Amino acid sequence: MSFHSYLSSIITVSDELQEAFYKLTHTKEVKKGQLLVLAGERCNDIYFVESGLLRGYYYQEEKEITHWFAREDEFATCFYSFITHVPSAEFIEAIEPCELVQLPYANLQKLYASFPETERIGRLLTEAYYVKLEGRFLGLQFTTAKERYDDLMTHHPQLLQRAPLGQIASYLGITQETLSRIRAKQ
Amino acid sequence: MSFHSYLSSIITVSDELQEAFYKLTHTKEVKKGQLLVLAGERCNDIYFVESGLLRGYYYQEEKEITHWFAREDEFATCFYSFITHVPSAEFIEAIEPCELVQLPYANLQKLYASFPETERIGRLLTEAYYVKLEGRFLGLQFTTAKERYDDLMTHHPQLLQRAPLGQIASYLGITQETLSRIRAKQ
DNA sequence: CCCTGATTTTGATCTACATCAAAAATCAAG
DNA sequence: CTTGATTTTTGATGTAGATCAAAATCAGGG
Numbered sequence: 001m002s003f004h005s006y007l008s009s010i011i012t013v014s015d016e017l018q019e020a021f022y023k024l025t026h027t028k029e030v031k032k033g034q035l036l037v038l039a040g041e042r043c044n045d046i047y048f049v050e051s052g053l054l055r056g057y058y059y060q061e062e063k064e065i066t067h068w069f070a071r072e073d074e075f076a077t078c079f080y081s082f083i084t085h086v087p088s089a090e091f092i093e094a095i096e097p098c099e100l101v102q103l104p105y106a107n108l109q110k111l112y113a114s115f116p117e118t119e120r121i122g123r124l125l126t127e128a129y130y131v132k133l134e135g136r137f138l139g140l141q142f143t144t145a146k147e148r149y150d151d152l153m154t155h156h157p158q159l160l161q162r163a164p165l166g167q168i169a170s171y172l173g174i175t176q177e178t179l180s181r182i183r184a185k186q
Numbered sequence: 187m188s189f190h191s192y193l194s195s196i197i198t199v200s201d202e203l204q205e206a207f208y209k210l211t212h213t214k215e216v217k218k219g220q221l222l223v224l225a226g227e228r229c230n231d232i233y234f235v236e237s238g239l240l241r242g243y244y245y246q247e248e249k250e251i252t253h254w255f256a257r258e259d260e261f262a263t264c265f266y267s268f269i270t271h272v273p274s275a276e277f278i279e280a281i282e283p284c285e286l287v288q289l290p291y292a293n294l295q296k297l298y299a300s301f302p303e304t305e306r307i308g309r310l311l312t313e314a315y316y317v318k319l320e321g322r323f324l325g326l327q328f329t330t331a332k333e334r335y336d337d338l339m340t341h342h343p344q345l346l347q348r349a350p351l352g353q354i355a356s357y358l359g360i361t362q363e364t365l366s367r368i369r370a371k372q
Numbered sequence: 373c374c375c376t377g378a379t380t381t382t383g384a385t386c387t388a389c390a391t392c393a394a395a396a397a398t399c400a401a402g
Numbered sequence: 403c404t405t406g407a408t409t410t411t412t413g414a415t416g417t418a419g420a421t422c423a424a425a426a427t428c429a430g431g432g
Contacts, residue, residue: 135322136323173326174419330388331389366410
């Protein structure tokens with residue numbers, strides 16, 4: 001979906017707002033495997049995924065841990081770096097070729113100032129990051145690996161066809177072997 | 187520490203800014219055991235803890251899970267509710283009698299608009315919530331209960347004297363029995 | 373097609389922590 | 403103090419998922 005259609009489904013996009021978006025964002029295409037953000041760099045942009053699949057990951061004792069996935073119609077950024085202007089701890093990688101809309105921090109602030117309805121974007125972003133993180137934090141404590149896997153599959157059924165098992169396993173907080181076994185029994 | 191001294195240690199507080207804070211915040215005293223925010227209510231305020239100890243908790247299948255503690259010189263709020271204006275999923279309770287400074291959401295926005303340096307408050311808040319949550323999320327996956335306990339004790343050594351074991355255990359994501367055993371062996 | 377490296381599966385074993393249950397210690401109020 | 407309630411400790415047992423290792427499958431370039 002285009003960013004514009006997505007926005008229209010969320011808020012009323014007046015002609016002036018559409019104009020402002022046109023000026024304040026720009027599109028970006030990335031190839032499979034390309035890195036959008038490197039750990040150690042500041043992440044000053046939000047990306048809206050028009051098509052494709054991104055993931056955020058970091059290293060934990062040599063091992064790559066996938067922190068999130070962002071598919072079409074979702075926002076992606078290094079949340080903490082974006083909010084605090086501190087260098088990112090994570091990498092953003094395109095798992096698939098992507099069409100993205102890039103919205104710099106400063107431009108988002110301009111939008112907030114002129115079009116209060118755009119604050120919903122900030123909320124969706126917070127929701128995408130904080131709330132999901134909280135949900136996963138709880139999940140880690142209170143649900144089994146199988147439950148977490150089933151939940152992921154109901155919310156994102158095609159993920160298994162789009163991302164390698166190891167990335168999904170680390171996202172779920174388990175080893176690849178365990179995820180493989182979970183899948184084996186129906 | 188007073189909110190004012192704390193702020194002075196973080197940002198330069200001009201006379202006008204001090205004046206603005208005076209108008210836009212107010213102090214609040216709560217007794218031990220008192221609830222500041224109820225689950226189901228919106229949380230529209232940030233609290234700065236001048237003295238005392240607060241905790242946020244929610245229910246997970248009948249069980250009370252402590253989500254965070256906020257001691258003196260820390261900010262506290264129901265982060266998600268505060269940011270998104272959605273009803274809170276958690277309760278805030280005073281574990282000790284507290285002196286608080288209450289800053290409503292709308293007033294924080296006014297401060298941001300007039301005194302850009304106050305945006306640091308928002309960052310500290312995000313840090314207090316998002317980053318800590320992220321750290322705990324990682325901890326849950328990659329460290330043992332003992333390591334998490336030791337880490338908490340180095341950062342908050344008196345907590346054990348100030349909050350009951352069960353609350354600390356649920357904060358660490360373990361049972362009270364396990365925490366008791368961890369403490370037993372030196 | 374075949375080969376090579378990456379990804380996924382299968383197997384055997386080990387361990388941190390949960391659960392259930394009861395005893396012990398601490399607290400708070402008459 | 404005494405007593406009942408709450409909090410903490412101790413004990414016995416069970417299990418989800420980790421780890422290590424090897425086999426099997428898959429994918430894409432020559």
